[in-house]
Amino acid sequence: MSALTTTTGLSLRNVGLQFGDGDSTVTALDDVNLEVAPGELVAIVGPSGAGKSSLLAVAGGLIHPTTGTVVLRDVDLTATPRRQLAEIRRNQIGFVFQSSNLLPALTALDQLRLMSTITGRPGRDPHELLESVGMTHRADKRPGQLSGGERQRVGIARALATEPAVLLVDEPTAALDRARSHDVVQLLADETHSAGVATIMVTHDHDVLVHCDRVLEMIDGRLSPLSE
Ligand SMILES: Nc1ncnc2c1ncn2[C@@H]1O[C@H](COP(=O)(O)OP(=O)(O)O)[C@@H](O)[C@H]1O
Numbered sequence: 508m509s510a511l512t513t514t515t516g517l518s519l520r521n522v523g524l525q526f527g528d529g530d531s532t533v534t535a536l537d538d539v540n541l542e543v544a545p546g547e548l549v550a551i552v553g554p555s556g557a558g559k560s561s562l563l564a565v566a567g568g569l570i571h572p573t574t575g576t577v578v579l580r581d582v583d584l585t586a587t588p589r590r591q592l593a594e595i596r597r598n599q600i601g602f603v604f605q606s607s608n609l610l611p612a613l614t615a616l617d618q619l620r621l622m623s624t625i626t627g628r629p630g631r632d633p634h635e636l637l638e639s640v641g642m643t644h645r646a647d648k649r650p651g652q653l654s655g656g657e658r659q660r661v662g663i664a665r666a667l668a669t670e671p672a673v674l675l676v677d678e679p680t681a682a683l684d685r686a687r688s689h690d691v692v693q694l695l696a697d698e699t700h701s702a703g704v705a706t707i708m709v710t711h712d713h714d715v716l717v718h719c720d721r722v723l724e725m726i727d728g729r730l731s732p733l734s735e
């Protein structure tokens with residue numbers, strides 16, 4: 508058996524990422540090692556430009572790292588052909604961004620229904636999922652009729668609709684007030700634990716770290732336990 512058959516969650520090993528070439532090279536990730544278990548919420552904090560979004564892009568198979576491997580449920584994403592990678596992203600990886608990126612014309616419920624059409628699999632029941640993110644009473648509202656916090660709830664639900672193995676979340680509370688931020692990250696923690704998803708959340712918001720299972724800090728592309 509190869510060493511790659513030992514993980515059930517997400518594993519980044521000796522990951523390096525450089526942009527540009529020659530004199531203008533930027534090292535976005537520098538020998539990053541990270542294991543996220545199913546059902547674990549890992550937070551990553553760090554200054555702007557530290558490489559946090561790059562880490563999510565690499566973890567989600569959106570960009571190939573310059574060096575190292577990214578292993579998701581025993582599949583090495585860095586050795587996976589582009590078309591298969593798109594399928595893995597669609598079926599096994601959920602993304603949540605600062606702005607929820609919902610489709611303006613669709614109701615909350617239809618945002619979730621759409622996901623099974625995209626993947627061709629039933630996934631989670633849209634009504635049940637709306638219920639678990641506390642949005643049943645807003646099921647027939649479009650994004651323009653929802654508050655920022657409500658949009659993030661629907662965004663999280665949409666990311667979970669396909670029953671992904673991994674959830675990658677970039678600054679989910681950046682546009683929310685303090686109370687709403689706690690609600691949204693508490694929800695992320697609850698869903699991570701109950702659905703058994705391996706979740707990485709990037710945040711600037713130290714307030715919400717209390718909801719996370721583990722906190723890491725990224726500085727100049729290097730990842731380490733948070734020193735505080
Ligand atoms: N597509 C890109 N091309 C060139 N440099 C990039 C690109 N994306 C990010 N970078 C650089 O990589 C570094 C890390 O960026 P990023 O991952 O966005 O940091 P963070 O999310 O922590 O703010 C920064 O120096 C940024 O300018």
Ligand SMILES: [Mg+2]
Nearest residue numbers: 556559560561
């Ligand atoms: Mg970023």
